[in-house]
Amino acid sequence: MISTYMKRYTYKSMTALTAAALLATVAITPASAQEPSIDAEASILVDMESGVVLYEDNIDEQLPVASMSKMMTEYLVNRAIEAGELSWDQELTVTDEVALLSQDRTLSNVFLRTDTTYTVEEMYEAMAIYSANGSTIALAEAVAGSEAAFVDLMNETAEELGLTNTHFVNSTGLNNSSMQGFHPEGTDENAENEMSARDTATLAYHVITEYPEILETANIPSLPFREGTNDYVEMTNWNWMLPGHLFEYEGVDGLKTGSTSRAGSAFTGTVEQDDTRLLSVVMRTEDNSARFQQTKVLYDYGFDTYETAEIVEEGQQDPEMLTIEVPSGRDQEVAIATASNIEVPVSSGDEENFDVEFTIAADVLNEDGTLDAPVEAGTTVGYATISYAGEEDVEYLNEKLENQNRVPVVTQQDVERSNWFVLSMRGIGDFFSGLWGRTTDMIGGWFS
Incomplete structure (x- = not known):
């Protein structure tokens, strides 16, 4: 089950650095690029x-x-x-x-x-x-x-x-x-x-x-x-x-x-x-020579039209969810970020919109959206998925390769579990904090 912690970005609203990264998400041929005519069945x-x-x-x-x-x-x-x-x-x-x-x-x-x-x-x-x-x-x-x-x-x-x-x-x-x-x-x-x-x-x-x-x-x-x-x-x-x-x-x-x-x-x-x-x-x-001549046309087109670009950096974070709370840990939160990068071919001149979705896997979190300690660095908590939002579909060789357009979002460091005394004190603190909050609400109600 996937919980929807998502963020939609558009080209115009991104910073220049992020826009440049996401622009390379998929290989979309700009209108100015002339597709070759290949003489083969x-x-x-x-x-x-x-x-x-x-x-x-x-x-x-x-x-x-x-x-x-x-x-x-x-x-x-x-x-x-x-x-x-x-x-x-x-x-x-x-x-x-x-x-x-x-x-x-x-x-x-x-x-x-x-x-x-x-x-x-x-x-x-x-x-x-x-x-x-x-x-x-x-x-x-x-x-x-x-x-x-x-x-x-x-x-x-x-x-x-x-x-x-x-x-x-x-x-x-x-x-x-x-x-x-x-x-x-x-x-x-x-x-x-x-x-x-x-x-x-x-x-x-x-x-x-x-x-x-x-x-x-x-x-x-x-x-x-x-x-x-x-x-x-x-x-x-x-x-x-x-x-x-x-x-x-x-x-x-x-x-x-x-x-x-x-x-x-x-x-x-x-x-x-x-x-x-x-x-x-x-x-x-047509013949043995033609198979190489037509292949040359394909290679020239590929190298002249596209260049490889890094679209997701290792360690990239969702600005709306930089950390996840770990109430039982020595550190009470852990940073999360992408585990690896993605490099794909991108053609020049394409300034269409792109979608970026950060999703958190609900089955690894508690009901209140927190993690239990201990937490190991590199634990997958969700995924970052980047897709082209234009009218044209991106074609992949197969479905398995299409899934490479998604990278895990993982915890960035170990979080050890706090000892029983610290957890007890936190519990007491939470109790009195809650009690004080209820008391002030009650007093406020008397004078309202």
Whole structure:
């Protein structure tokens, strides 16, 4: 239950400092900013820190996703390693079916043999850098025992992550018809993985935030596979926005391309400049070059239009409720303030009104609105929530990220409980104070 200790602020009534802080609450595009026209069937641009969607077009339609679905395989391999179920130096052998599929050079592949072993790390690098399909299936089998079981795990994890417009039929993103009859049992021979642009961005968000080391592999422009053997191949990263490639863009360090006849050319990218990280997805662009050209348009728009600003400072207080009383404490009140700050993208030129609400959780207070001692510093007593009060809605990648626009209000120091003698004296004082008040009221009544 939340008690309504609230304060509404408007832009005109705030001090210059507070106004500047709250102005950065959300990323609202000013009328003067020209949104880009992206030539893709679906596209999205997200600020990673806040989860605010800076640009969107058709982001909830479920579309073929091609090899961008390998991000889920990357996620699950890293999760298995974190859980101790796999290790990077673990040796793997491949099945006859995987070896045969790996020899299909019309697909992205490194050549695999049944008479040797490969480390998990080798297979992972081939998947993440070169989008090698045989290596991906071998990793899926290592994680779950079979690719069919791994597909079940992919779909279970999609549900766990809140991916509502996603369905996986294999670990690679190939159309099942391209798998020489070796597609996972229980899936249609012509089926293909499908995701929405929002779901693809959400998956990428989890990949990057939960396993940031993934970018250390994704950002490798080129890497040899089995150098010095007959199976040697130079694995050139399909992400042409990395350093040294045709569409090099400063700060790009991931993440995954995709291409099939049904999916067209797609790209999930991420870029960091000046401590601002953006995440993008484009789906069904015209060709392999177009997916990077359209991503560049998104990145230019994001960096040119928005800047990151601190909108709530750690230790910020509600001017109408600076403290909460603690009658049983050595100190009879405790200061309360925000526990952390919030940084979000803000566009210039937006002078609309903003709402700030400080709410106190009634279930942590006594009926008279006080706290019982002892009180520990950092105890959450409520929340400070900041929202845009204009006509446009702010879009977030998902509901969980939207809740980041709220920070806890916490006690600022410990308050120890007073000893029984002091509490007794306070009680006596309160009694006589009340008695004196009633007596003076009575006397006053006699002479009125």
